[in-house]
Amino acid sequence: MNAKKQAAKSGKPGKRAGPVEASRLTRDDWLDAAFRAVVEGGFDKARVLMIADALGVTRGSFYWHFTDHAELISALLARWVARELALDKQLRAEATSDPRADLERLLEAALAHGGPDLENIRFELALRGLGRRDPTVAQMLVEVDEARMGLFAQKFQRLTGDPKKASELAALFYLAIVGSNQALSRPVNPPQVSEYLMGIISTYLIHQQAPAPASPARRRSGPKAA
Known part of the structure; x- marks a missing residue:
């Protein structure tokens, strides 16, 4: 036994x-x-x-099923990390011909609220609170954050073609998502709040960052006839 x-x-x-x-x-x-x-x-x-x-x-x-409470919490956190990293890997592999659409899909998934999505937001907020006093949890969150930042930077790289700009936009994008999740974690939140946040993040961090379409090249005229 x-x-x-x-x-x-x-x-x-x-x-x-x-x-x-x-x-x-x-x-x-x-x-x-x-x-x-x-x-x-x-x-x-x-x-x-x-x-x-x-x-x-x-x-x-x-x-x-468990030896003690510590093993339960350790298993709970390990399962959360594994699922988050698997999701990031899946999203990294998924790409359409439109990098803006890919980023909007990431944004929509990150700011979905209600039901299981709201539960996931609240769980992660509680986990980040725990990470402020537990170094092991803090290091685990670093791993997840780095994976997410890598995913966002990859998507912005496709949008802008500029590695430095992509990295900076990825950081701003993540900060906007984290702040929005704080706002959306309230028990009662009208749906338009999520729509409003997605709209302004999409406008300023996605659509306004896309390179302007190249203007048609002027036709070079040949030498004028004498």
Whole structure:
């Protein structure tokens, strides 16, 4: 019998979970519940007993899947990072013939609000709060931020053809998204707020950065006849 099951059956904190209860929940069920707890109240709410109550099981069920609370949080963060990096990789590979349309698609995805999108925004805001006091989390966020900045710079490079300008626009683009997500994280937000923010970011950071169309070259006239 593995250590986790021994912990569950030995009465390690909380009541012992029965076999039906323990087998009913998966590791991802616990991670999903922890994610929802963070969305609702930050990482202080992602406690084993509180999550068990939300799932309607005893705390002993937890030890079938995790050694302790630290392993739960570590797994939750690792899953979030893996999903974010996979999304960035997918978006990097996707490109149309119009770099402006590609950037607008990134912007729309980043500022989508409501339902799961709002939950993702709130989770990341809570995670960034945790990163201010936890160096390990801070380093993890650096990895995600660098991947996103690389993605944005690649898209702006296609738009402007200027590596330096692309890097600077990518930084401004990311700052605009982070600030917008702060505004959109409120429980009640009229849809037009998201539309307004997307409109001004798109206007100033995407459309006004596209190179002006080249004017038709003048036809060179041949030497005038004497």
